[in-house]
Amino acid sequence: MRSTLEILQAAKQATASLCLLTTDKKNAALEAMASALLGAANNILAANAQDVEASRARLGEVMVDRLTLTSARIEGMAQGIRALIDLPDPVGRVIDSHTREDGLRIEKIGVPMGVVAIIYESRPNVTSDAAALALKSGNVCVLRGGKEAYRSAAAIVKAMKSGLRTVGLDENLIQLVEDTTRESATTLMEAVGYVDLLIPRGGAGLIRTCVERAKVPVIQTGTGICHVYVDASADYDMALSILENAKTSRPSVCNACEVCLVHKDIAADFLPRLDERLATLRAENGKPAVTFRCDAASLSLMPHGMAAGADDFDTEFLDYILAVRVVDDVQAAIEHIAAHSTGHSEAIISRDEEAITRFTTAVDSAAVYVNASTRFTDGGELGLGCEMGISTQKLHARGPMGLCELTTYKYVIRGKGHVR
Numbered sequence: 001m002r003s004t005l006e007i008l009q010a011a012k013q014a015t016a017s018l019c020l021l022t023t024d025k026k027n028a029a030l031e032a033m034a035s036a037l038l039g040a041a042n043n044i045l046a047a048n049a050q051d052v053e054a055s056r057a058r059l060g061e062v063m064v065d066r067l068t069l070t071s072a073r074i075e076g077m078a079q080g081i082r083a084l085i086d087l088p089d090p091v092g093r094v095i096d097s098h099t100r101e102d103g104l105r106i107e108k109i110g111v112p113m114g115v116v117a118i119i120y121e122s123r124p125n126v127t128s129d130a131a132a133l134a135l136k137s138g139n140v141c142v143l144r145g146g147k148e149a150y151r152s153a154a155a156i157v158k159a160m161k162s163g164l165r166t167v168g169l170d171e172n173l174i175q176l177v178e179d180t181t182r183e184s185a186t187t188l189m190e191a192v193g194y195v196d197l198l199i200p201r202g203g204a205g206l207i208r209t210c211v212e213r214a215k216v217p218v219i220q221t222g223t224g225i226c227h228v229y230v231d232a233s234a235d236y237d238m239a240l241s242i243l244e245n246a247k248t249s250r251p252s253v254c255n256a257c258e259v260c261l262v263h264k265d266i267a268a269d270f271l272p273r274l275d276e277r278l279a280t281l282r283a284e285n286g287k288p289a290v291t292f293r294c295d296a297a298s299l300s301l302m303p304h305g306m307a308a309g310a311d312d313f314d315t316e317f318l319d320y321i322l323a324v325r326v327v328d329d330v331q332a333a334i335e336h337i338a339a340h341s342t343g344h345s346e347a348i349i350s351r352d353e354e355a356i357t358r359f360t361t362a363v364d365s366a367a368v369y370v371n372a373s374t375r376f377t378d379g380g381e382l383g384l385g386c387e388m389g390i391s392t393q394k395l396h397a398r399g400p401m402g403l404c405e406l407t408t409y410k411y412v413i414r415g416k417g418h419v420r
Contacts, residue, residue: 002178003179004144004188007142007176008175008187008188008191008194008195009194011140011142012140013172014170014173015114015139017170017173018112018138018140018170025167025169026089026136027136028167029167029169030084030132030136031085032164032167033081033128033131033135033159033163034081034082034163035078036159036160036163036166037074037077037078037081037160038075038078040155040158041074043155043158043159044152044159045074047155048068048124048149050151051067052067054148055067055122055148059122063318065250066122066123066253067122067124067148067149069125077129077156078128080125080128080129080385080386081132081385081386083380083385084385087136089403090136090137090406091110091138091407094107094109095108095109102418103416103418104413104414104415105415107412107414108410108411109409109410109411110404110407110408110409111408111410112137112406112407113137113139113406113408114140115141115142115194115195115196115197116134116139116140116141116195116197116388116406117188117199117216118141118142118143118144118199118201119198119199119200119210120144120146120200120201121145121146121148121149121201121202122146122148123149124149124152124156126145127143127145127153127156128156128160128386129379129387129388130143131160131174133386133403134406135173137406137407139196140174141173141174142175142177142195143157143174143177144176145176146180146202150180160174185209186213189213189216189218190213190214190215191215192215195216196216196217197216197217198210198217198219199401200220201221203223204223204316207221219389219396220393221388221389221391221401223254223316223342223344224254224255224258224316224374224390224392225259225315225316225340225341225342225344226246226255226257226258226259226341226345226346227258227259227260227333227340227341227347228243228246228257228259228261228346228348228349229260229263229327229330229346229347229348229349229350230243230260230270231330231349231351231352232265232266233350234266234270236269236270236273238349238371240273242347242349242373243257243260243274243278243322245373246373247290247320248278248287248288248290250375251317251318254316254390255374255375255376255378256375257322257347257374258315258321258323259313259323259325259340260322260323260324261327261333261337262274262298262325263326263327263328263329263333264327264329267298267301267326271302271324272301274324278290278322279303280303288320290304290320290322291305291321292304292305292321292322292324293305293306293309293322293323294306294308294323294325295324295325295326298324298325298326302324305324308325313340330348330350330359334359338363343365343392343393344365344367344390345367345368346363346368347372347373347374348368348370366391367399379400379401382400384400384401385402386402387400387401388401388406
């Protein structure tokens with residue numbers, strides 16, 4: 001087993017060749033990586049089955065789904081890689097330029113970060129997304145997945161490395177940390193001089209640890225206490241459809257809704273319908289039913305509700321659980337979100353343009369939706385191909401992190417013998 005330091009040294013050395021690659025060469029590599037993934041699908045699925053079996057006793061149903069790969073999900077991973085081929089190369093783009101009166105030309109040029117390290121948990125698709133985004137943006141990636149998904153990640157990386165070799169590129173452009181203990185994560189956090197950017201993707205504990213302990217630059221990602229506010233003017237059918245999608249389409253992901261806020265004027269009519277739609281009807285149709293953690297005003301209106309605990313409005317459940325609160329108006333919803341949100345994604349369901357404008361202006365999150373599900377906060381859905389993660393901070397990136405968010409810039413100044 002290679003040490004994490006040896007892997008970092010190999011990654012740093014590989015940056016020199018990657019920053020000189022043409023866009024055509026990078027796109028050829030992406031196509032080769034996607035094809036190699038599909039060609040190795042059986043091996044990847046076999047490795048994933050071992051991960052799932054080993055973890056089933058320790059993980060709940062929703063988290064097992066998060067870990068599980070299928071043929072369709074591998075196809076989706078390949079499609080995510082190929083989607084990057086058609087996107088503009090962010091390396092070398094002129095972000096800004098001007099010429100001084102004396103003829104000195106100043107250009108602000110997009111350049112790679114260098115070595116991007118990603119610490120993530122049990123989502124194997126992050127492996128391919130991160131590697132592809134790093135390559136197209138001119139970065140070498142160092143992947144450190146969780147032990148639950150290590151076999152899956154290793155099989156995915158093996159396939160992608162074979163794709164790199166078919167187009168004559170250095171397989172060291174993609175690195176997988178072989179040590180899944182906490183020591184390797186600490187090494188990445190403290191790898192000054194080797195890691196140019198660290199991106200944690202996972203639960204609140206992982207992200208908090210990286211933010212508090214890292215000595216290298218970190219982008220805070222992922223934790224999603226996402227809210228849907230149902231305004232007094234909302235179309236009920238629309239609101240129910242959006243809430244079901246936002247909560248149940250994939251509850252284990254960070255853009256799933258965790259909190260529903262409902263205007264007091266419609267609570268008595270709307271909340272029983274919400275209970276029926278997400279609990280009763282889903283159970284009758286053989287689907288997992290949602291349970292509700294309710295404030296005092298909503299508890300009596302929801303047969304499948306239980307009294308919310310002290311932390312329920314500050315919890316990313318990642319499960320079929322929805323916190324529910326009745327609020328006085330749109331301003332009260334805005335104030336609740338300001339107090340409890342993680343800055344990820346929030347939505348308003350309304351036909352009142354004044355309320356919509358107030359909500360979209362005042363809510364300070366990376367993505368704010370009007371009459372749409374929070375589940376669209378995703379690089380692929382927003383036209384970025386795939387994503388490195390969802391940044392919930394404001395510097396240097398915010399929201400889904402695509403190609404441009406994985407670059408920085410430098411100034412190139414052109415003169416003709418100019419002196420100061």
